[in-house]
Amino acid sequence: MNGSESGFNPAFNIATIKQVVNEAIERVRMPTPTRLRDLIRQIRAARTAAEERSVVNKECAYIRSTFREEDSVWRCRNIAKLLYIHMLGYPAHFGQLECLKLIASPRFTDKRVGYLGAMLLLDERQDVHLLITNCLKNDLNSNTQFVVGLALCTLGAIASPEMARDLASEVERLIKSPNAYIKKKAALCAFRIIRRVPDLMEMFLPATRSLLTEKNHGVLITGVTLITEMCENSPDTLNHFKKESGQREIVPNLVRILKNLILAGYSPEHDVSGVSDPFLQVKILRLLRILGKNDAEASEAMNDILAQVATNTETSKNVGNTILYETVLSIMDIKSESSLRVLAVNILGRFLLNNDKNIRYVALNTLLRTVHVDTSAVQRHRTTILECLKDPDISIRRRAMELSFALVNGQNIRGMMKELLAFLERSDAEFKAHCSSAVVLAAERYAPSDKWHLDTLFKVLLKAGNYLRDDTVSSTIQIISSAATERQAYGAMRLWTSLEQSAVSGLATEKQPLIQVAAWTIGEYGDLLVSEASSAISMVDEDGVDDFVRPTEEYVIDIYQKLLWSTQLSISTKEFLLLSLAKLSTRFTTQASQEKIRVIIDTFGSHIHIELQQRGVELSQLFRQYGHLRPALLERMPAMEPVAAPHRDEQELDLSDTSPDHTKPDQDALLDLINGSDSLTNGDVEHQPEQIATTNNNTSSNDILDLLSGLDLTPSVPAAAPAVLLANNNVEPSAAPAALLLDGLFAPPAPHQPPHPADGAEWERAVLERGGVRVCVSARRAAGAAATLTARATSQLHTLTDFLFQAAVPKKIQLDMMSPSGTTLSPQGEITQVLKVTNPTKTPLRLRIRVSYNIDGTPVLEQTEINNFPADLFN
């Protein structure tokens, strides 16, 4: 009957039919998307990476298309699939907005997946954050606790500072909720919020205070976590909590909670292998540590409970040790009774002998933290700790190394260092830098004798190789320099052995700091190395072996040659070697070796590296016209003092720091020059001028005085004066390297150039020529110790734009630059620029020039120096 009745209701009938038809059409038009588990199955069935990619790409394309069509029925499933694809490492950012749409849906399933997607796909850099903040705000006010829970969870995971500010008041309200499920989540959200924005801490204080009066462990542990974060962040809050926390003071309150945990009988809900809620216990112990630090009264109040925990905790399982570990940390950090400390160190001693690697690691970690409190207690475990240096586990080795260094003192230095040097040799690359500088520091602090100190440094140089920090090279050199003569000879001999071995075995590249120190030392004390006089020095090493063979002069030079011609050594190492070799020419006596050295140095006159080439050329001069200066110039450096002058910055704390006071004025000027120079990179050249400055005082050689005065380095020069003036059209601040004067040291300029014959006539030179671009400079004498220079630039093939000509002269000379005839240089065209030079002191003119321009948009920068102006230019 019913059927016939409905048959009489055409409206209802048609509506039903329409709905059925529509649904059918919808199904056909939009087939059910692959299910999540089916997709996972498909992807897992893919046998190759390419096959997997094709499945994923196909599905991604489909998911994108459903997103475009705003299909809300399957959105949840599609996002879930996308999250799986995202985990495989494929891009999934296009799902971000869809997640927000899911979150906004009223269905719980949608929200659950949507929030999950938001946590996975968004990070706090995303612009969609504003949108999600609104969604979160709505859901935080939901009536369903699980919806509130989801929102809190998401906020806790991805809160950005802006979100934290916008939602803090909502979270504060939820902490006061009577529902424990929401309360605990809100407390942790507050924890994250004040982590992001510490300013917001204050508003949470009242709500936080009451958390410790709760019974629920979830609320308690989150409350303790929140208070810990607050107390760690702000001393004010720490005091606030100490004074008042709800009805009771915080310390007795925490002690009570902890006591209840320990004494309470078995509670299945919170038991972990016989221990009652270790998570909560550990959190409370940590908070007690913060509260008891530097507070005798609070420490007193927690002494008993700490002792109770330390003695009563079952240690057969990891849980027990977890609690003991935290207890020991607390005992060591607060002002605890001495008996309690003994107890704590004993616990660590037991830990150290535990079979479980994890416990041993924790023991080392804790000992390291407590070593400053009670060194002698930790010293007792020294042997065990040194044993741990040999552990195959890198985590344990690292801890053991740090702890070993903390234990080094004057009494045990010899034994400890032996172990640590052995460790340095076999340790992984990542330890070597740290370990070697720690060895150097410890040796410096506790060295029982000078010889031991030197020996240790040499061993570090040998074992740490290139991992050594740069300052070790200079500090070692300084120590050798200030040592007694026989130590210096000893050093030269030891280092020679290492240098020779490295050179012969081809390992020099890995030990460049060693090569540098050895080069310096042998250069300075090479005479002691080869002379029979030093045979009296004992070369017996710690193993009782004397492996020193006195080399001949020729052999030393051969080794130097081998190293200097090696393609692998760094430029600064070669700089050390080259200067050292030059010095050896005055240390070695035979004519044959002198000649050999000269030949090697000459080859550097055409070295591909500009710095080495320059040194080569300069040093060659000392074998020719200025041969008579060589012995004085290359004389042994005076002992360096380790005190750093206060007015210099750290960057300069190298060899140059350690000069005697009586050379101050000259030397400061020189140092300032060096300071302004960026082309000098290493100590080898830096200590050179100082040595000359000293020889100046020592030998009062007229030649040297002349040389120096020619360099504007008479004491009348203000110490900190900039060495050059740089001028150009745009009046740029001085940027050019100021090495000009120093460069002249070894290659004295003008007076020795062949004098130009044509008096008053124009002098002209091409100073730069490259790729068809040519720059000529001509000079003409002008009235009153002045000269007019004209720079002319031409280009054969290219059009140059932004052409800029800059010039610099030594300080005593004044340079005025006229404006250039143009900045664009067309082929066959010319740009000229006039420079007026006034030189009242008639100092030999040297001109450093820099030319910059663009060829087809590519910037080109070239610079050169002219120092062969006619000598009579200013007469």
Place this chain on the structure above:
Amino acid sequence: MMQFMLLFSRQGKLRLQKWYVAHPDKLKKKITRELITTVLARKPKMCSFLEWKDVKVVYKRYASLYFCCAMEQEDNELLTLELIHRYVELLDKYFGSVCELDIIFNFEKAYFILDELVLGGELQETSKKNVLKAIAAQDLLQEEETPQGFFEDHGLG
């Protein structure tokens, strides 16, 4: 505070990732890749802790799956091991002797469970019962919304 948690297989396949610090996607991938390689290279007898960059990595292997947490320097490493163990226990209870396949095919459930245990990188619930109760209640909510069953057409399938 936990900075992130990774679950990955012995073959180095990522099974779950949970980040509590904000990093760009690229950096997350880089960290994940490097950490997986480092942890897999360690021998079974080595300790569970690894100082890696500025975090302390605590990891433990359960059957074919590595559970790996990056903690801050102040955190108790041994407690983190307990936390990992607690999570494994929860998965086990929920799935009924869990295996890697359960986590692969029901990865969203694994996330849901983790989110009831840890919030914002800190432990929020120390009672196993409470976690499972919350999960069960939420699963029920989902089922009620989809009368033909969650695993039928309208669910994630």
